[in-house]
Amino acid sequence: MNKEKIQNALEELVDPSNEKTLKETGGIKFISVEDDKNSVNLVIALEKIDDNFKHQMTRSIAKVIKLDLKFTGVKIDYELLKRSDSILAKDNKIKYIGIASGKGGVGKSTVAANLALAFKRLGKKVGIIDADIYGASIPTIFDMEISLPKADENEKIIPFNAQGIEIISTEFFMKKDTPLMWRGPMLGKMLNHFFYDVGWDKDLDYVIVDLPPGTGDVAIDIQKLIPECEILIVTTPHTSASHVAVKAGFAAKELNHKIIGVVENMSFYKHGDTIVPIFGEGGGRIVADKLETDLITQIPIGQPISGHHSLFDMKEDIGVTYLGLANKLIR
Ligand SMILES: Nc1ncnc2c1ncn2[C@@H]1O[C@H](COP(=O)(O)OP(=O)(O)OP(=O)(O)O)[C@@H](O)[C@H]1O
Ligand SMILES: [Mg+2]
Numbered sequence: 247m248n249k250e251k252i253q254n255a256l257e258e259l260v261d262p263s264n265e266k267t268l269k270e271t272g273g274i275k276f277i278s279v280e281d282d283k284n285s286v287n288l289v290i291a292l293e294k295i296d297d298n299f300k301h302q303m304t305r306s307i308a309k310v311i312k313l314d315l316k317f318t319g320v321k322i323d324y325e326l327l328k329r330s331d332s333i334l335a336k337d338n339k340i341k342y343i344g345i346a347s348g349k350g351g352v353g354k355s356t357v358a359a360n361l362a363l364a365f366k367r368l369g370k371k372v373g374i375i376d377a378d379i380y381g382a383s384i385p386t387i388f389d390m391e392i393s394l395p396k397a398d399e400n401e402k403i404i405p406f407n408a409q410g411i412e413i414i415s416t417e418f419f420m421k422k423d424t425p426l427m428w429r430g431p432m433l434g435k436m437l438n439h440f441f442y443d444v445g446w447d448k449d450l451d452y453v454i455v456d457l458p459p460g461t462g463d464v465a466i467d468i469q470k471l472i473p474e475c476e477i478l479i480v481t482t483p484h485t486s487a488s489h490v491a492v493k494a495g496f497a498a499k500e501l502n503h504k505i506i507g508v509v510e511n512m513s514f515y516k517h518g519d520t521i522v523p524i525f526g527e528g529g530g531r532i533v534a535d536k537l538e539t540d541l542i543t544q545i546p547i548g549q550p551i552s553g554h555h556s557l558f559d560m561k562e563d564i565g566v567t568y569l570g571l572a573n574k575l576i577r
Contacts, residue, residue, distance in 0.1 A: 249277045252286060255310050261327075262302040263294035271327055285319035286311050291327040294438055300324055326438070326471070342475035343454050343506070343575070344468060346498060348490025350459035352482050353511035355383040357545070358456040360558055360565070362411050364572035367560045370451040373405065375440050376415035377468070378458040379429040385415050387556045392417055402445030409557075412447060414440050437467050460494065469501040476506045478575075479537070481529050483513055488529030495537040506575065507542035508534040515547045543571045 256277075257269035268274050268290070276289035288307065292299055304322055311320040345358045358374060365372045376384035385392055388408035395403045395418050405412040419436055420429065446453075455468065455475065468475055477498045481491035495505055510530025515522040524547060534541040545567055550558045558565035 249279065252277050252279070252311070252315065255315060256288075256307065259303070259306050259310065261292050261299075263292050263296075263299045266293075273327055275325065283319060284317055285321065286317050288320065288322045289325060290322055291325045293327045294442065295324055295326055296435060326442075340450050341452050342472050343452060344457050344465075344475045344477045344498075344503070345454060345480060346457045346465070346477050346494050347459055347480045347487070348492070348494040349481075349487045350381070352459075352480050352487050352491075353545070354378075354459070354480050355387060355456050356556055357478075357480050357509055357511060358454050359384060359387045359556060360568045361572055361575075362452075362454050363409065363557060364560060364565075364568040365452050365576075366410055367569060368572055368576065370572075370576070371447060371449055373412040373446055373450050373453045374414070375453060375455045376413070376417065377433070377437060377440075378456050379416045379420075379433045379436075380426060380458055382415045382417040382420075384413060384456055385417050388413065392422075394418065398445050400445065401443075403439065403443050405444055405446060412450070414444055434467050437471060441471050465497060465501060465503075469503065473502065476504045478506055478542075479508045479533060479539075480511055481508060481533050482525050483510055483523065483527050483529040484525045485529060485532075488533045491529070491533045492536045495533065495539075499537070505537055505539045507540040508537070509542055509571065510544045512547045513544035542574055543567060 253274060256274050257267060259268050260266065261268060261271050261273055264271065271291070271293065273291045275291050278287045280287065290303060290307070292303060307322060308320055311317045345354045347354050355378065362372045362374050374384055376382045390406060390408055390413070395406065398404050405414050406418070407413065416433065416436055420432070457465065457468070479491050479495050481488045498505060508530050512525050513530070515524050530541045530544060545564060548564050550556065551562050552559040558568060560566070560569055
């Protein structure tokens with residue numbers, strides 16, 4: 247039996263996640279035949295992947311391969327179809343920056359939000375994906391009301407917009423008070439939606455992904471969806487944070503993510519002309535050295551003078567620091 251026959255038979259099948267044939271979607275990615283075992287290996291790309299779609303697809307493939315074509319076995323690996331109308335389409339120029347840390351509370355979301363503002367100020371178009379399921383805080387930082395997003399005429403989810411930045415957060419899709427234990431399993435599906443079903447501005451220059459603390463599953467999901475995502479590590483100067491940040495960095499490296507640098511947040515407190523190292527010193531340097539990357543900037547402890555609780559005016563000192571960070575990343 248040659249591969250062409252298998253290909254032709256499979257092309258008639260319908261991707262259950264979008265009701266198009268595998269011929270139309272180009273979803274048959276790989277076919278090989280193990281003659282000695284009378285078995286077929288396949289890689290099939292589906293537009294959306296969940297257990298239900300995989301189950302349906304597996305059943306119809308098994309019917310064709312085993313009943314119609316008389317093979318004894320079939321092994322199927324699934325991957326996501328890189329749809330041309332999503333922001334994952336290969337021809338776009340979007341740069342993805344994942345903001346990661348080991349420890350929680352070191353300022354990832356604050357850095358993500360202010361970095362987005364700085365990019366915007368430098369004339370870039372920016373989106374933020376808030377992928378922190380356990381404590382999504384981007385909507386709070388931008389003073390956004392939590393409401394269900396609306397869909398456009400193409401049934402794409404319309405991202406929210408705050409200060410000219412497109413924003414999608416897990417929080418918009420999660421029922422209020424969803425127990426933490428359900429949040430993890432829901433996230434994988436949600437991330438697919440964020441990339442495939444959100445009508446992002448096609449001309450975005452940067453998409454910043456606010457990752458949950460730690461080294462966990464989300465990094466792996468992100469790796470599957472956007473292998474080209476580069477990682478910015480945030481730490482405080484304290485060894486308790488830098489120690490775990492190094493681990494998060496190695497986890498990212500293990501997944502083949504490029505690490506673009508380290509941001510040391512809450513580096514010091516400036517009292518008049520005196521610099522007070524409230525949370526210790528050196529954490530950022532240690533992380534950068536161990537991960538063989540740059541300590542790109544140090545952000546002092548401070549609140550916005552503008553009166554906002556988290557967003558800095560790009561004219562005040564810390565705002566200028568964020569502009570410097572954005573500038574370095576653009577270069
Ligand atoms: N440079 C800073 N100076 C003073 N306060 C800061 C600074 N950076 C962040 N904060 C404050 O620290 C707290 C934690 O920041 P943030 O929520 O950004 O951290 P996070 O790493 O995203 O936390 P989580 O792990 O919960 O997602 C917030 O109250 C924030 O306003
Ligand atoms: Mg956060």
